[in-house]
Amino acid sequence: RTSSHREAMFRNMVTSLFEHERIVTTEQRAKELRPIAEKMITLAKRGDLHARRQALSYIRSKEVVAKLFDEIKEQFTERNGGYTRIIRTGIRQGDAASMAIIELVGYEEDLGGETEES
Numbered sequence: 218r219t220s221s222h223r224e225a226m227f228r229n230m231v232t233s234l235f236e237h238e239r240i241v242t243t244e245q246r247a248k249e250l251r252p253i254a255e256k257m258i259t260l261a262k263r264g265d266l267h268a269r270r271q272a273l274s275y276i277r278s279k280e281v282v283a284k285l286f287d288e289i290k291e292q293f294t295e296r297n298g299g300y301t302r303i304i305r306t307g308i309r310q311g312d313a314a315s316m317a318i319i320e321l322v323g324y325e326e327d328l329g330g331e332t333e334e335s
Contacts, residue, residue: 226246227249227250227253228275228276228277230242230246230250231250231253231254231257231275231276232276232277232278232281234250234254234301234319234320234321235254235257235276235281235284235285235289235321236278236281236284238289238320238321238324239318239319239320239321239324240318240319240320241306241316241317241318242316242317242319243309243314243315243316243317244303244305244314244315244316244317245315247303247317247318247319248303250319251301251303251319253275254300254301254319255298255299255300255301257272257275257276257285258285258289258290258293258300259298260272261285261286261289261290262290262293262294264286264290269282269286272285272286289321292321292322292323293322293323296322299322300321300322301319301320301321301322302319302320302321302322302324303317303318303319304317304318304319304320305317306318
């Protein structure tokens with residue numbers, strides 16, 4: 218990949234990560250994406266206008282930046298770093314690339330799973 222292609226790919230991936238709160242990708246891409254996502258969440262926690270504009274310069278979707286600064290930031294007010302989790306999921310059938318899920322910590326609490334009732 219050219220560096221511009223790489224940059225565009227990570228921009229799209231970080232946008233998708235904040236939009237869906239979890240994405241499936243290759244393990245290597247997930248590892249590269251993590252520091253970018255962590256920086257964006259740190260910007261959101263700062264929360265001032267300059268931070269919002271810096272986030273908008275990287276994440277091109279205004280809706281996703283609004284979600285990051287309003288909803289996602291709230292999940293991490295107590296946490297200093299370590300906002301994302303990478304879970305290895307085995308290898309991809311087509312080319313044997315090792316796959317992983319990268320998600321925001323606390324994602325599982327958003328699931329409406331069955332609760333055990335006595």
